[in-house]
Amino acid sequence: MRISQLFxxxxxxxxxxAEVISxxxxxxxxxxxxxxxxVYTFLPLAWRVIRKIEQIIREEMDRQGGQEIMMPIIQPAELWQESGRWDVYGPELFRLKDRHGRDFCLGPTHEEIITALVRQEIRSYRQLPQLLYQIQNKYRDERRPRFGLLRGREFIMKDLYSFDRDEAGLEVSYQKMYEAYTRVFTRCGLKFRPVEADSGAIGGNDTHEFMVLADSGEALVVFCPDESCGYAANVERATSPVQRDTVEEETSQPLKLVDTPGMHTVEQVTAYLGLNARRIIKTILYQTEKGVVAALVRGDRDVNEVKLQKVLDVLRLELADAPTVEKITGARVGYAGPVGLQNVRLVADDEVMLLVNAVAGANRDDAHLVNVNPGRDFVPHMVADIRVVRAGDPCPKCGALLRETRGIEVGQIFKLGDKYSRALGATYLDERGQSRPMIMGCYGIGVTRTMAAAVEQNHDEDGIIWPVSIAPFHVVVIPVNHKDEQQMNLAEEIYQELQAGGVEVVxxxxxxxxGVKFKDADLVGYPMRITVGNQAVQTGELELRYRATREMQLVSREQIAGHIREYIDRAVRVL
RNA sequence: CGGGAUGUAGCGCAGUUUGGUUAGCGCGCUUGCCUUGGGAGCAAGAGGACGGGGGUUCAAGUCCCUCCAUCCCGACCA
Structure with missing residues (x-):
């Protein structure tokens, strides 16, 4: 392609x-x-990158036995009503009506469609398992689209759905996808990490997210520094064993009320009373569809709402508003405590239960209780891990101190179980003629997000540095002086040769x-650049420059094509 | 959803406070000359009617109302 003609x-x-670098x-x-x-238009170079990412995905899906299909973007409301998600999906679902007033939505995901398809066509255990996928536009009416391609309302996603006879079959499919995803992101040239994740409201247990490591990532991940251990998890999901603390060695003292005028945050109370936040019991009130809940965590901790929601088994969980807090505690916000708290379910983090002579709100304005002892002064309805794990906490597998990193979630694999197959009646007959629900899994890769993540991870002050495997073109040939006929001719010849040799070249x-061409070349991020100047015309030696390292080398014209091919092959063949 | 901000030429911005000729600058674009190894120089040009609508006024980019769009922050840790 000639850049003079390129859009x-x-x-x-x-x-x-634009805020973020990608x-x-x-x-x-x-x-x-x-x-x-x-919502974005992808111009020619972006589309080339996307198609390359898609092609890598196709190859890896197919390698695991996936079959590509294409499902509709427009989906009828009936299916979503059948699965129950029409009502629970909320405002993120793009909804529309046809001319007859019938409800439709733009698909944010395709469990309903695929399950409805499979229930009609698959009847026997002999037809299972099935791994079906598509690469398709998806729609989510994000409350706040931002970061360009990283959080859009329209985006391209690969989604695969597995249908198995049983949990054992699902496990096999899941492992296949885990393997496939690892290969996909490796081939895309990304530094990534599979992490344990929360399964959210969908239910099911096992799920992993594939995180591209980048400071701009929205997700926070903790991981074990010990490679052989390998524990890594989204903080929404991460756990950590309870740490023993010296505090517990004390003998318990009698409960005492102290004045804490105006001290309504942990910070203020610790400063005022001169103690460590670890000795505070923080009491956070939540409103749920099952009533108000009080969550207790140590003062230096944050409540993990994802965990809390799970242990409470509630759909709705939001912080109680000030009037509710005042009604329940009888005090302004800031003085809630577990002692004597009525009419709420009390859920304590298991770390809280180890505290001795702790400090908590007194449920009275401007007062706290000291020497609060869990078990003696209050008994929670439930004790569970409801805190946010962070760097420095011990690894749940090996005890090493966890570290933190940020990541961009580019893929997620998920064991669905029979949630959708039951709701939509996707069953098969087993060997004994018994009707059983299929056991499903779903597996997504954000294609356009992966492109953006690649840029987040591979750039410098001059522009993008595309990994070779997904670069829009491999090489740009730049004649230095466009009025120098010899240079132009030589550049043209080299361009033709490379093209004939299967190199993607502009x-x-x-x-x-x-200077303009060099700047553009760096900005666009072609992995290699050939500069054709006087030296090239006179000596036949070509300047080959690598974008990633900025290294320059002289290569003879005879060897240039082979040289480049070799570099591409080496870079692409990472597995 | 709450809060904040912005909307003037393809891009980046000034002008709006204190209404007043023909709305400006840089980059980009066009033409010519010149230059030619990291976004050159000179000259001459094209291009907007100021996000939309309504209002106030002799007069509105500038004041008022309203709608729309875009961006940022937040969404409550007691």
Missing amino acids: LPTLREVPAE HQLLLRAGFIRKAAAG LDDRAERA
Whole structure:
């Protein structure tokens, strides 16, 4: 492709609307343009990258026995009503009506459609397992689209659904996908980490998220520094054994009321009473559909709402508003405590139960209780792990101190079980003629998000540095002086040769000065650049420069094609 | 959803406070000359009617109302 003809509108300045680096660079380098908030057009180079990512995904899905299909974007409400998700999915579901007033939605995911398909067509255990996937646009009306492609409202996703006879079969399918995902992201040239994740409201237990490691990531991950242990989890899910503390060695003292005027945060109370936040019992009130709940964690801890929601088995969980808090505790917000608290379920983090002579709100304005002892002064209805694990906590597997990192979730694999097959009646007959629900799994990869994540992870101050396997082109050939016929001819020849040799190459034949072309080349992020200047014309030696390392080497014209091919092959063949 | 901000040429911005000729600057774009190894220089041009609608006024980019769009922050840790 000749750059003079290529639809590649690069920008010198950063568009004001772009916050994160991938968004800025993809706009500047001429890959994407915005159509609406969270909705983008992919220009030729972006589309090439996307197709490469998709192709890698296809190969790895197919390798595991996946079969590609294509399902509709527009989905009838009836199926969503059948599964129960029409009502629970909420405002993130793009809903629309046809001319007859019938309800539809734009698919944010395809469990309903695929399950409805399979229930009609699959009847026998002989037809299982099935691994069906598609690469399709998805729609989620995010309350706040942001970060460019990282959180859009329309995005491309690969979703595969597995249908098995039983849990053992599901386990096999799950492992296949785990393997496939590992291969996909490795081949895409990304630094990533599979982590244990929360299964959310969908139910089921096992689920892993594949996180591309990047500071801009929205997800927080803890991991064990011991490679042989390998524990890694989203903090929403992460657990950590309770640590013994010196505090518990004390003998318990009698409960005492102290004045804490105006001290309504942990910080204020610890400063005022001169003690460590670890000795505070923090009491957080939540509103749920089953009534108000008080969650107790140590003062230096945060409540993990995902865990809390799970142990409470509630659909709705939000912090109680101030009037509710005042009604329940009889005090302003800031003075809630577990002692004598009525009419709420009390859930204590198991760390709290180890405290001796702790401090808690007194359920009275401007007062706290000291020498609070769990078990003696209050008895929770439930004790569970409801705290947020963080760096420095011990690893649940080996006890080493966990570390933290941020990640961009590019994939998730998930054991669904029989939730959808039961709701939608997807059953099969086993050997004994017994009707049984299929056991399902679902597995997603955010394709467009993966592209953005690749940029987040691979860039420098000059622009993008595409991993070779997903680069839009491998090489750019730049004649230094467009008025020098010899240079132009030589560049043209090399361009033709490389193209004939199967190298994905562009020729920068624009009537621009060399500096402009170099800047654009760095911005766009071609892995390699061949500069054709006077030296090349006179000596036949070509300058080959690598984008990632900025290293330059001279290669003879005879060897250039082979040299480049070799570099590409080596970079792409990582598995 | 709550809060904040922005909307003037393809991009980045000034002008709005204190209404007043023909709305400006940089980059980009067009043409010419010149230059040619990291976003050159000179010259001449094209391009907006100020997010939409309504209002106040002799007069509105500027004041008022309203709608829309976009971006950021937050969504409560007691």
